[in-house]
Amino acid sequence: MLRTLIIDDEKPARNTLSGLLKKICPQVMLVGEADGVKTGLHAIRENSPDLVLLDIKMDDGTGFDLLHQIENINFKVIFITAYEEFAIKAFEFSAIDYILKPVNPEKLEKAVKQAERLKQHVFITQISALKANLEDPGNQNKKIIIKNRESIFLLNVDDILHCESDGSYTIVETKDNQKIIVSKVLKEYDKLLSESGFIRIHRSHLINLKHIKRFDKQDGGILLMSNNTRVPVSTTGRVRLLELFEELEG
Amino acid sequence: MKKAVKYISFLILFGLFHYSASSQINFPLELEKADSLQEILPTIQGIEKVDVLNTMSYALIRHYSNISDSLAGLSLELAEQLDYKGGKAMALYCKGTNIFIYGDFIEALDMLYEALDLFKEMGDTAMIIDTYYVAAETYLFSGTDRFEAIRLGEEALQYSILSNNKRKTAQMYSALQYVWGGYIGNAEKSLVYIKKYKSVIKELTAHNLESIMIEAAVGRSLAIKGEYRKAIKHCLKATNMLKPDNIEERAFLSQQYSANGNIYLRLGVLDSAFYSYANGMRLARKNKHYYGSLENSMGFARYYHAIKDDRNTVVYCDSVLYFGKKIDSLGSFYGVKEYQKILGISGEIYMPTTNAFKRYYAWKMMTQAYSLLLKIYQNQNSYKKAFMVNKSYAKIKDSIVAFQNRKEILDLQYKYQTKQKDHQILLLSKENQIQVYKISRSRLILFSVIAILALLLFIFILIFYQNMIKSDRRVSEIKQKLLRSQMNPHFIFNSLTSIQSFIVQQDDIKASVYLSKFSDLVRNILTNSQKELIKLEEDIDTLENYLELQKIRFPDRFEYHLSVDDQLNQESINIPPMLNQPFVENAIEHGFKNRETKGQINLKFTHKQDALLIEIEDNGIGRQKSQEIKSPMEKDHKSQATLITQERIKIINKKLKQKIHFEIIDLMDSNGKATGTKVVFEIPLSF
Numbered sequence: 001m002l003r004t005l006i007i008d009d010e011k012p013a014r015n016t017l018s019g020l021l022k023k024i025c026p027q028v029m030l031v032g033e034a035d036g037v038k039t040g041l042h043a044i045r046e047n048s049p050d051l052v053l054l055d056i057k058m059d060d061g062t063g064f065d066l067l068h069q070i071e072n073i074n075f076k077v078i079f080i081t082a083y084e085e086f087a088i089k090a091f092e093f094s095a096i097d098y099i100l101k102p103v104n105p106e107k108l109e110k111a112v113k114q115a116e117r118l119k120q121h122v123f124i125t126q127i128s129a130l131k132a133n134l135e136d137p138g139n140q141n142k143k144i145i146i147k148n149r150e151s152i153f154l155l156n157v158d159d160i161l162h163c164e165s166d167g168s169y170t171i172v173e174t175k176d177n178q179k180i181i182v183s184k185v186l187k188e189y190d191k192l193l194s195e196s197g198f199i200r201i202h203r204s205h206l207i208n209l210k211h212i213k214r215f216d217k218q219d220g221g222i223l224l225m226s227n228n229t230r231v232p233v234s235t236t237g238r239v240r241l242l243e244l245f246e247e248l249e250g
Numbered sequence: 251m252k253k254a255v256k257y258i259s260f261l262i263l264f265g266l267f268h269y270s271a272s273s274q275i276n277f278p279l280e281l282e283k284a285d286s287l288q289e290i291l292p293t294i295q296g297i298e299k300v301d302v303l304n305t306m307s308y309a310l311i312r313h314y315s316n317i318s319d320s321l322a323g324l325s326l327e328l329a330e331q332l333d334y335k336g337g338k339a340m341a342l343y344c345k346g347t348n349i350f351i352y353g354d355f356i357e358a359l360d361m362l363y364e365a366l367d368l369f370k371e372m373g374d375t376a377m378i379i380d381t382y383y384v385a386a387e388t389y390l391f392s393g394t395d396r397f398e399a400i401r402l403g404e405e406a407l408q409y410s411i412l413s414n415n416k417r418k419t420a421q422m423y424s425a426l427q428y429v430w431g432g433y434i435g436n437a438e439k440s441l442v443y444i445k446k447y448k449s450v451i452k453e454l455t456a457h458n459l460e461s462i463m464i465e466a467a468v469g470r471s472l473a474i475k476g477e478y479r480k481a482i483k484h485c486l487k488a489t490n491m492l493k494p495d496n497i498e499e500r501a502f503l504s505q506q507y508s509a510n511g512n513i514y515l516r517l518g519v520l521d522s523a524f525y526s527y528a529n530g531m532r533l534a535r536k537n538k539h540y541y542g543s544l545e546n547s548m549g550f551a552r553y554y555h556a557i558k559d560d561r562n563t564v565v566y567c568d569s570v571l572y573f574g575k576k577i578d579s580l581g582s583f584y585g586v587k588e589y590q591k592i593l594g595i596s597g598e599i600y601m602p603t604t605n606a607f608k609r610y611y612a613w614k615m616m617t618q619a620y621s622l623l624l625k626i627y628q629n630q631n632s633y634k635k636a637f638m639v640n641k642s643y644a645k646i647k648d649s650i651v652a653f654q655n656r657k658e659i660l661d662l663q664y665k666y667q668t669k670q671k672d673h674q675i676l677l678l679s680k681e682n683q684i685q686v687y688k689i690s691r692s693r694l695i696l697f698s699v700i701a702i703l704a705l706l707l708f709i710f711i712l713i714f715y716q717n718m719i720k721s722d723r724r725v726s727e728i729k730q731k732l733l734r735s736q737m738n739p740h741f742i743f744n745s746l747t748s749i750q751s752f753i754v755q756q757d758d759i760k761a762s763v764y765l766s767k768f769s770d771l772v773r774n775i776l777t778n779s780q781k782e783l784i785k786l787e788e789d790i791d792t793l794e795n796y797l798e799l800q801k802i803r804f805p806d807r808f809e810y811h812l813s814v815d816d817q818l819n820q821e822s823i824n825i826p827p828m829l830n831q832p833f834v835e836n837a838i839e840h841g842f843k844n845r846e847t848k849g850q851i852n853l854k855f856t857h858k859q860d861a862l863l864i865e866i867e868d869n870g871i872g873r874q875k876s877q878e879i880k881s882p883m884e885k886d887h888k889s890q891a892t893l894i895t896q897e898r899i900k901i902i903n904k905k906l907k908q909k910i911h912f913e914i915i916d917l918m919d920s921n922g923k924a925t926g927t928k929v930v931f932e933i934p935l936s937f
Contacts, residue, residue, distance in 0.1 A: 082744050
């Protein structure tokens with residue numbers, strides 16, 4: 001059984017979650033409810049849950065405030081949010097599950113299942129990435145979680161040089177020449193990283209602008225990265241890249 | 251010519267029976283001189299004859315203009331045959347003056363301008379002064395361009411000063427004060443010229459009538475300035491100087507009484523006004539001095555109008571019209587034929603008036619009577635009478651316009667001036683290249699000043715226009731902000747989640763009820779945020795929906811009580827949408843944090859005089875505390891709602907006479923502990 005605690009300051013929201021969980025997640029055992037940061041902390045100590053459904057904005061503080069006050073997180077968290085744009089971006093970088101209000105039962109079910117399978121140390125890493133990202137809204141030293149079957153990597157976004165598509169996998173290449181193969185399509189990383197100085201220069205290549213060393217115009221164009229990797233540039237990628245250079249020059 | 255000459259003897263013969271117009275100080279009649287010249291006329295030829303004819307014409311000018319005109323015609327013909335410039339100029343002057351008296355202003359000006367050119371060519375200063383003077387008169391009495399009259403008068407004045415002709419200088423000062431004060435109504439200018447006149451006349455012997463005129467003119471100028479008490483002193487002095495046993499002075503006196511009455515009326519001393527008009531009327535009646543009767547009747551009409559006696563006002567207006575029509579048909583200020591050539595109004599000492607001009611004067615006064623009558627009939631709703639009056643009024647106005655011949659005279663003026671300029675430029679280019687250079691330079695400066703001014707104007711317009719666009723944009727920005735602040739996403743998604751809880755609990759009725767309430771609210775917000783004003787009813791509905799939805803989110807947090815004064819007509823009162831909602835939201839989401847017991851919100855809609863009073867009172871933790879415990883990300887949104895409301899009110903108030911007031915009051919108990927917040931709106935009902 002998955003011992004589950006719901007923390008939300010609005011009673012109807014708690015009712016919605018508990019009602020839905022009863023119906024669609026038989027493995028869940030509700031061990032309590034709380035309506036704020038203070039009562040939530042108390043309930044966690046009291047009930048030692050495996051999973052906490054945690055609202056972000058509550059009367060006496062945020063869900064993050066609550067987690068901040070726990071030294072040793074030995075449970076997993078699914079965040080519940082009505083509308084916190086800044087948090088959603090942070091969740092995505094940290095690969096943490098979140099659920100939007102009003103609740104979609106299918107997503108809730110999937111999130112609970114994933115939380116069940118998720119190893120505690122992986123979650124701890126994700127949470128630390130989340131903390132770093134939340135504390136640093138200026139996007140410098142942004143942390144990103146990259147998981148594959150064997151390991152979980154907590155990387156600085158700036159340390160990623162280049163992502164290459166390989167079918168339904170993506171190869172992430174880092175500054176120290178690590179190559180991590182992830183079972184996610186390149187498009188997802190493009191979406192996540194496009195605001196952090198990455199540019200798609202080819203159907204199969206996403207590069208970090210900070211690591212460009214040289215642009216050779218021959219043969220349609222080749223980019224030389226800081227670790228001397230050569231990356232091909234497509235016609236549209238070339239246009240995009242030249243536009244960008246012009247902007248930087250201007 | 252024989253006929254004309256004969257007529258002069260005839261005049262001398264009967265001259266005794268004629269009242270001599272000796273008061274026309276500036277233009278004395280010289281019958282004897284004309285007569286003696288007439289005797290030598292057959293013995294002379296050529297240039298000499300031209301001179302004699304001109305001298306005769308000049309001697310009779312303004313008094314016997316028909317004869318004077320025929321004599322001038324003869325001399326003009328002769329002078330042209332002889333190519334005698336001096337004679338031609340003089341003949342033109344005399345003919346022009348007579349034609350002016352006859353009333354053909356356009357032809358008169360044409361001749362005077364030609365004469366002026368010739369006199370200038372010959373450097374005959376005395377005649378230049380006279381010609382300018384007559385041309386100025388023409389402009390003044392044709393009513394075309396009083397300022398051109400002043401300009402020409404100033405020219406005459408300059409020539410008088412330059413030629414050191416004290417008598418002419420005094421005459422010009424006196425005439426100019428008369429035009430400024432009596433025609434343009436500029437008291438300051440008039441007083442300046444009076445002062446100059448007085449300093450010049452000291453060295454000469456002043457004509458008695460002129461001194462009286464000046465005294466009266468001081469009074470008139472002070473009256474124009476609104477200094478009625480000082481004015482009446484001077485006017486009374488002038489009144490005492492006038493002797494009622496002389497016909498002309500009696501006429502002046504009658505006029506002076508009417509002027510005194512007008513000032514008394516202004517002062518509100520009604521009995522003195524009445525007494526003055528009565529005196530004026532009495533004097534005017536003696537010699538059938540119609541103009542005096544006309545002016546004093548108008549005075550009485552004003553007097554009765556002032557005391558709101560409509561019946562007598564109408565009687566005296568009719569009297570004005572009666573005398574006006576008399577003057578109009580006779581072309582004389584007097585009803586006695588023998589008096590036709592003597593002065594009928596004081597201004598005539600400066601100029602000869604023509605029959606046409608006497609009519610014109612009467613018309614002017616009649617328009618005043620018509621306009622007063624029209625006012626009375628309209629007030630009495632006597633539309634038929636008003637209509638009739640209006641018809642006659644329009645006719646008189648048409649006559650005035652026709653008399654003025656405005657356009658033709660202005661064309662003539664323009665033609666002369668351009669000619670003058672061409673002439674000048676020609677002279678300058680021949681004689682003095684440097685002068686031309688100076689002119690072009692000053693032109694250049696003028697052009698650049700104009701260009702700079704135009705540029706500044708353009709920039710000004712541009713800035714103004716931009717500001718307008720900016721403020722437009724500001725309004726639409728506010729509208730959007732309002733929408734966004736009301737469509738608070740937290741509220742929306744959390745409300746939906748609350749409704750979801752009914753679904754999960756399978757309470758389909760409640761789910762449906764609140765879903766429809768939610769839809770109503772969203773609909774209202776979407777439509778209302780676009781409108782400037784909505785009905786009070788709609789605003790209260792929206793607010794109630796909002797409160798209901800908040801209550802399902804926080805069932806244990808608060809209760810609310812909404813009361814609306816029965817006397818308020820919710821359907822007819824319009825107010826700007828959702829002014830109060832941000833404060834209700836503040837109370838619910840922040841005011842009741844960390845409370846053990848349920849909060850209470852009281853909403854009251856009442857009215858206070860002609861304003862709608864909205865009070866929102868909560869028993870929450872107060873503004874200060876709630877601000878302290880807000881997380882950083884919350885502070886932003888909330889204070890914004892209040893800011894938007896403040897800004898909205900500011901924008902709305904710009905367009906209103908009666909302003910919207912709003913006030914936030916921190917409620918305290920006797921120990922100074924916060925016991926809640928009260929927000930009060932006072933919205934004018936006059937939207």
